[in-house]
Amino acid sequence: MPSKRRLTVAVLFGGRSGEHEVSLRSALAVISAMDRQRYEAVPIAITRSGRWELCRDALSMLERAAPRLAGLGRAGIPVCLLPYPARGKLATVANGAVSLGRSSLGGAFPGRIDVAFVLVHGTYGEDGTLQGLLELSALPYVGAGVLGSAVGMDKDVQKRLLREAGIPVVPYRALTRDQHRRDSALCARHGAELGYPVYVKPNGLGSSIGVSRVASARGLGRAVAEAFRYDLKVLLEAACEGREIECAVLGNREPQASVPGEIVLGRGRAFYSYASKYLAPAGATTRIPAALTPRQTARVRELAVAAFRALELRGMARVDFLAAPDLSRLFVSEVNTIPGFTPISMYPKLWQASGLPLERLIDRLIQLALEEHRERAQRSFVYLGRNRPRAGSR
Ligand SMILES: Nc1ncnc2c1ncn2[C@@H]1O[C@H](COP(=O)(O)OP(=O)(O)O)[C@@H](O)[C@H]1O
Ligand SMILES: [Mg+2]
Structure with missing residues (x-):
């Protein structure tokens, strides 16, 4: 970590998609696991209608809401990010007026945000739109950038890029x-x-x-x-029916793959449906590591990293596979750039099984966000002339 000062981490959760409730569980797990010596969590709930609210007492609110998968009520102080670099400052919204900084809220309001940890799944969270706002406001953020996030949510464009990179798709x-x-x-x-x-x-x-x-x-x-x-x-x-394998990837330009895991569907379940995922606890279980030979494991990990690179992802992604029972056919099915972080979610469990517990996984993700931001901040947006040093080499 670059400084001894605690980093202020805005944890964004909730959101307008169908995965609002899952996101609350992810946020509870991440905020609870964050090292308090190093990070100050600034929980920001995005309501179903898309408003941003700074929560004073996020943990107890999430503890109440998350297990029941209930939606959030009014969570806190209405805030927003401005679409220009405002030194990481959140703006408050009161009676339709936006004001930068503390305004009347005094000590409860964070001075500035150092990095954002987006845990909003699906549309308007995982698809590049929120990442675009974070770019405009010059805030470092965990996970894929605008391009990778958008491609990660577009199955058709994603498959075309994977195919072009020689990665098998159905x-x-x-x-x-x-x-x-x-x-x-x-x-x-x-x-x-x-x-x-x-x-x-x-x-x-x-x-x-x-x-x-x-x-x-x-x-x-x-x-x-x-x-x-x-x-x-x-x-x-x-259809490629038989097995569903998942592999977690972590890193920016030198991504690493976790041990692979496997989704085992309950009896009578034709596929991994919404009901098997969230409504019926016995709908599916996970097996970590997946029951694979060393050679099959190596192939899965190699394809997961290749997919991460082909789609220009950053930070983290879970790469999902469809396979025949004996793995004679193995396809990359899709990537998830903001995977679940709930206690039963594959992404943190795969890293745990690979020797990286959640607390250290969070450290690494924040570090990767800061590194990526520094890399990108070195770009020049003005013409530097042919004979002058290139941007980044100064
Ligand atoms: N081509 C396919 N062959 C076999 N099963 C599939 C196929 N496509 C989807 N499925 C089943 O449907 C589930 C959801 O499909 P997926 O493409 O992963 O959508 P989502 O992005 O909603 O997770 C998969 O986990 C798998 O069980
Ligand atoms: Mg899926």
């Missing part, structure tokens, strides 16, 4: 709402080409929302209509 077709309106039989042709069963899913969501397994052409229309409720683009994917 055969799939993308279908836009416009194409579907113009030619409603196109999806049936896609289905026939891919062969059934196919998985139909919205291009840009998470938590298995809108995902269907379609056994034959008969069920396709309904599944496509369901997925189009959530997005303007829908994917049809050939």
